[in-house]
Structures are given as structure tokens and as C-alpha cells.
Amino acid sequence: MALIARGLGYIYGQGTGFGIDALRGVDFDLSPGELLVIAGATGSGKSTLLRLLAGLLRPSAGSVTVDGAAPDARSARGKVAIVFQNPESQFFAESVLADVAFGPGNLGADDPDVVAADALAAVGLDPDTFGGRSPLTLSGGEARRAAIAGALAMRAPYLLLDEPTAGLDSRGRRDVIAAVTAERVRAGVAVVTHDPDEFLSHADHVLALSEGAPVFDGSVAALFDAFREYESAGLRLPEVVRAQLLARERGAHIPSIGFEPREAARVLMAARGDRR
Amino acid sequence: MIDVRDVMVVYPGAGRPALDGVSLTLSPGESVALLGANGSGKSTLARLCNALLLPSAGTVSVDGMDTRDAAAVWDVRSRVGFVQQNPENQIVGTVAEEDVAFGPENLGVPAGELRRRVDDALEAVGLAGMQRREPHLLSDGQKQRLAIAGALAMCPAYLVLDEPTAMLDGTGRAEVAAVLQTLRDEGVGILHITHQLAEAADADRLVVLSEGRIVYEGTPLGLIGEPERAERYGVDLPHMAVLTAGLRARGIDVPALMLDAESVVEALWR
Incomplete structure (x- = not known):
């Protein structure tokens, strides 16, 4: 059981003579319990990939399957939940709880309000405090999390998120990252972002795109070994991680890379001491 | 000068004031980062600066005009340009030059002058030659620069930007930062709202708000030296600044920035 892409490609305006080759040659498997980070600069094909995975576009080449079926097949319905950029602009209900309960209600859940309350709790918004409020009164970080709760409430086995932390402050990002990574207990999670730094320490798998084609595909440890290649595609690892990789290149003994800056300082000092 | 003096803003139904006893000045040619x-x-403070919002108490004046004076409101707004976070929400034209011309054209600026303003504004943001480009074909960084050009075509003395880089990737952020730096050097007063201290490192002055009050006013470097305090206010320190602070604490002589x-x-x- 997995969300699988094989040789996936997409051309906008195919056959018109003005076709734009937005994506080509993408392969991956996403199983429940995994976090896949899809990294790439603006225009690298990330959002096109997300639309293909959700069945909103039909591939020009290759295929997407959801537990063996096409994403727009009846048996795939409700299996892929997607959170687009700025999801908080899509609120429409009068209360946060009603907004989150809309999806499960449509899917025929027995008690959508209970499902919605669980989803709100999962993103760190107390349903008793926030459920009755108008979505318009939420702060930026709260609104983003409420919108993500709307997708969690679908209880889909695959959850896709497009730039879930863009525009949030550090507290908001921390809360969203915690909520998203916690979903792995139940679902396969794919995060599409131009700023993968804060997701890397949680990622099982990284797929990097540049101008529509994969430039790296593998584990985070493999990514660190291939970081020069990753950077030659115009992508950049977090500066604190780079410092440790550069030291490693110089021959310093660094058995494991620290993601957090205070930890990175410790790692670098220890490596320096070793050499003496 | 934009002079915000002892301002309080209370939104209907809200528990605490959105702003409480806030004072701030912005002079032409000065760049202030608001974190x-x-x-x-x-954002509440940003909206006070061009009379999109009026204070519940205290005063806001722009070059001596009180923003509560209904007769002065258009004058105030032509002096204070406003750029929002999402460029998609502020582009109205079908091609770049029409979008930039929208503001001054509505004010009845004569054709020759209008042409000059539009070309100058596009040039200032590095979009010269893209006059006929359709906005939806621009990258996100270019779109945000187009939105800034639209504000510049009004020849503002001040520019207030509410998280103008939040939706942009690294390249787009660098493009916008370079444009803001140039505008400041040309004498425009810049109020740049962000929550990334890395983006504020070039500002002349740093002002930090927490729960509606100013809790820090000083140099960017001063706050980098106090990481716990920055974290408490929800300000993102550059991770490398935290790393170098860690090294300095262990006796390694590396600069904080x-x-x-x-x-x-x-x-x-070495």
C-alpha cells in the first residue's frame, strides 16, 4: 500500500505548440508512516507534482497510483488529503469547528464534529477554546493550523502539504511542524517546500527538483554525502549543517550531524578537539 | 517624518489592545525593521501609517498631517506607499506597465509624466524592459517587485512593507532586499515588517513588538547578542548567529555576525 509515482511528467499546454515542460522523470514511493520532503526553488515543478499526486492534473508521461488505483478512480476517493499554499484563505464556515467538520461530513462520517475536534486537538488548538470562534479571528499561525486540521479530519492515508510553514513566525512554524510530523503515525506525509531546512531533521526521504527534474533522491544521510551535487542544482542545505559538512570535507571526524545550532556548535568543537 | 505617538488600538470584541502605548518615528532615508x-x-502598526486604520487613542502624523484629518487622507496616502505580503493580492493590471500606472493614472497624472514615472519605477525594481510582460508570467520575486513598483509610481516619501518576502524563496528575498536598500539610499523612508532577524540585519534601527507593546528598540546586532530575549519575543535569530554564539561561549574568537x-x-x- 503506497502512493507511487513512476516516470511522472507533465507538460502545460501539450500539443498547442507553446507547451511548457514543467516536470519529468519523477519516481518515488510514499508509504504510511513516512515523511517525504520535496524540495526545490520557485518554478522547479513542485506544485505541479503535488497536483498530479492529488489527481487534479493527469500526467503527460508516466503514472501515479494510490494503493494501486489511479488518483481519480472511485476507490482512491478520500485517500489523498491536500493542503494548498495559504489554506487559511479558504475558510468559509462561521466557526472553526464547522469549517474543519465540513470535509468529514461530506465523506459521510458518523459524527463529523467529533472528528473535527480530534483534528483540532492534533494541531494543538484546543477545540473548546477555538472551535466556536470565527476563523477570521485567528492569528496567522492559528489559522494555518486550523486549515491543516481541515485536511487531517479527512483521515486520509496520504497527506500532501504545499509550503505549510510559509509566512509563519518561529512559534507558528514549530507548531505546524510538530502537527505535520505527528501525522506520520497514521499517514504517509509529503511536504513540498522551497525552504526544507526545518523539515530535514524529520525526513525519511528527500526528493530535490530543479527545473522540473529530480537532482537528488534518497535518505537525509545520503543527501549529506552528496551535498555538493545538491548545491550545484541551486539548492542549499541549512548553513549550520553546511558548516559541519565542510568540516567533514576537511577531514574532521563528525559521526553525526547536528541540526540545531547549539548542538552544531558542540559537534564542531568536539571535532576540533579530536584533531588536536 | 512619520510620527506615531503613544498610540492605542482596540479592535471591537478583542480582549487586549492590539497596540498599547506605542511610539515610533520614521524619517526619509531611514530604514526601520519591525519584528x-x-x-x-x-500589521496593525503598518496600517496606521497611511490611515488604513485610525488609532483609538494617541496620534499618527505624516509630515505634520494628522491621519484622522479626513481632508488630508489622500495626501497622507500618496506619501506613504503600502506593500502587502502576497503579491497576488495587489496586482490589478493585465500587463506590468498598466499595473504600475494604475495609481498615478487614477490621480490624473498627465500622460508624459505618467510614462516617466512608470518607467522609472520599473527600472528602480530591476524590471526595466518588462513593461509589456503579463504579471502571471512573472516569478514570485518579480511579482513582489512589481507590487513595489506600483507603490513607487506614486512617488512616496515612505514605503511600508508588511512581510513582503514571506511568500518568496531565497532568490526572491535577495531581490527584494536589494531593491529596499537602494530605495533607502535614494532617500525613501522604509518600514520593513518581518519576523526574520536575518532580513533585518541591514536596517538602521530594529523595533520589536510583543503583545502590542514595543519591547526592544536598537541595533540588529544588539538583539543578536541576546538570543533568549529574541526567542521570547518570537523573533527568528539566524541559526548561524546562535551557532557562533555557542562557539564564542566556548572561547572561540568568531564575529557574532x-x-x-x-x-x-x-x-x-585556521
């Missing part, structure tokens, strides 16, 4: 967590009052990995490794293994 704070989501909900700290940054060394933000690239190469220099740090060089300093450690």
Missing part, C-alpha cells in the same frame, strides 16, 4: 511574533501588532558556514569553518581550523 514580532504573529499577532504582536505589526558571521553568517556563512565557510568563514566559520575557516575560523575554527
Whole structure:
């Protein structure tokens, strides 16, 4: 059981003579319990990939399957939940709880309000405090999390998120990252972002795109070994991680890379001491 | 000068004031970075500067005009340009030059002058030659620069930007930062709202809001020296600044503002 892409490609305006080759040659498997980070600069094909995975576009080449079926097949319905950029602009209900309960209600859940309350709790918004409020009164970080709760409430086995932390402050990002990574207990999670730094320490798998084609595909440890290649595609690892990789290149003994800056300082000092 | 004096803003039904006893000045040619967590009052303060919002108490004046004076409101707004976070929400034209011309054209600026303003504004943001480009074909960084050009075509003395880079990737952020730096050097007063201290490092002055009050006013470097305080206010310190602080605490002599990995490794293994 997995969300699988094989040789996936997409051309906008195919056959018109003005076709734009937005994506080509993408392969991956996403199983429940995994976090896949899809990294790439603006225009690298990330959002096109997300639309293909959700069945909103039909591939020009290759295929997407959801537990063996096409994403727009009846048996795939409700299996892929997607959170687009700025999801908080899509609120429409009068209360946060009603907004989150809309999806499960449509899917025929027995008690959508209970499902919605669980989803709100999962993103760190107390349903008793926030459920009755108008979505318009939420702060930026709260609104983003409420919108993500709307997708969690679908209880889909695959959850896709497009730039879930863009525009949030550090507290908001921390809360969203915690909520998203916690979903792995139940679902396969794919995060599409131009700023993968804060997701890397949680990622099982990284797929990097540049101008529509994969430039790296593998584990985070493999990514660190291939970081020069990753950077030659115009992508950049977090500066604190780079410092440790550069030291490693110089021959310093660094058995494991620290993601957090205070930890990175410790790692670098220890490596320096070793050499003496 | 934009002079915000002892201002309070209370939204109907809200528990605490969005701004409480806030004072701030912005002079032409000065760049001030305004930082704070989501909900700290940054956007409220931005909206006070060009009379999109009026204070519940206290005063806001722009070059001596009180923003509550209904007769002065258009004058105030032509002096204070406003750029929002999402460029998609502020582009109205079908091609770049029409979008930039929208403001001054509505004010009845004569054709020759209008042409000059539009070309100058596009040039200032590095979009010269893209006059006929359709906005939806621009990159996000270019779109945000187009939105800034639209504000510049009004020849503002001040520019207030509410998280103009939040939706942009690294390249787009660098493009916008370079444009803001140039405008400041040309004498425009810049109020740049962000929650990334790395983006505020070039500002003349840093002001931090927390729960509607100013809790820090000083140099960017001063706050980098106090990481716990910055974190408490919801301000993102550059991770490299935290790393170098960690190294300094262990007796390594590296500058506090060394933000690239190469220099740090060089300093450690020299």
C-alpha cells in the first residue's frame, strides 16, 4: 500500500505548440508512516507534482497510483488529503469547528464534529477554546493550523502539504511542524517546500527538483554525502549543517550531524578537539 | 517624518489592545525593521501609517498631517506607499506597465509624466524592459517587485512593507532586499515588517513588538547578542548567529555576525 509515482511528467499546454515542460522523470514511493520532503526553488515543478499526486492534473508521461488505483478512480476517493499554499484563505464556515467538520461530513462520517475536534486537538488548538470562534479571528499561525486540521479530519492515508510553514513566525512554524510530523503515525506525509531546512531533521526521504527534474533522491544521510551535487542544482542545505559538512570535507571526524545550532556548535568543537 | 505617538488600538470584541502605548518615528532615508511574533501588532502598526486604520487613542502624523484629518487622507496616502505580503493580492493590471500606472493614472497624472514615472519605477525594481510582460508570467520575486513598483509610481516619501518576502524563496528575498536598500539610499523612508532577524540585519534601527507593546528598540546586532530575549519575543535569530554564539561561549574568537558556514569553518581550523 503506497502512493507511487513512476516516470511522472507533465507538460502545460501539450500539443498547442507553446507547451511548457514543467516536470519529468519523477519516481518515488510514499508509504504510511513516512515523511517525504520535496524540495526545490520557485518554478522547479513542485506544485505541479503535488497536483498530479492529488489527481487534479493527469500526467503527460508516466503514472501515479494510490494503493494501486489511479488518483481519480472511485476507490482512491478520500485517500489523498491536500493542503494548498495559504489554506487559511479558504475558510468559509462561521466557526472553526464547522469549517474543519465540513470535509468529514461530506465523506459521510458518523459524527463529523467529533472528528473535527480530534483534528483540532492534533494541531494543538484546543477545540473548546477555538472551535466556536470565527476563523477570521485567528492569528496567522492559528489559522494555518486550523486549515491543516481541515485536511487531517479527512483521515486520509496520504497527506500532501504545499509550503505549510510559509509566512509563519518561529512559534507558528514549530507548531505546524510538530502537527505535520505527528501525522506520520497514521499517514504517509509529503511536504513540498522551497525552504526544507526545518523539515530535514524529520525526513525519511528527500526528493530535490530543479527545473522540473529530480537532482537528488534518497535518505537525509545520503543527501549529506552528496551535498555538493545538491548545491550545484541551486539548492542549499541549512548553513549550520553546511558548516559541519565542510568540516567533514576537511577531514574532521563528525559521526553525526547536528541540526540545531547549539548542538552544531558542540559537534564542531568536539571535532576540533579530536584533531588536536 | 512619520510620527506615531503613544498610540492605542482596540479592535471591537478583542480582549487586549492590539497596540498599547506605542511610539515610533520614521524619517526619509531611514530604514526601520519591525519584528514580532504573529499577532504582536505589526500589521496593525503598518496600517496606521497611511490611515488604513485610525488609532483609538494617541496620534499618527505624516509630515505634520494628522491621519484622522479626513481632508488630508489622500495626501497622507500618496506619501506613504503600502506593500502587502502576497503579491497576488495587489496586482490589478493585465500587463506590468498598466499595473504600475494604475495609481498615478487614477490621480490624473498627465500622460508624459505618467510614462516617466512608470518607467522609472520599473527600472528602480530591476524590471526595466518588462513593461509589456503579463504579471502571471512573472516569478514570485518579480511579482513582489512589481507590487513595489506600483507603490513607487506614486512617488512616496515612505514605503511600508508588511512581510513582503514571506511568500518568496531565497532568490526572491535577495531581490527584494536589494531593491529596499537602494530605495533607502535614494532617500525613501522604509518600514520593513518581518519576523526574520536575518532580513533585518541591514536596517538602521530594529523595533520589536510583543503583545502590542514595543519591547526592544536598537541595533540588529544588539538583539543578536541576546538570543533568549529574541526567542521570547518570537523573533527568528539566524541559526548561524546562535551557532557562533555557542562557539564564542566556548572561547572561540568568531564575529557574532558571521553568517556563512565557510568563514566559520575557516575560523575554527585556521
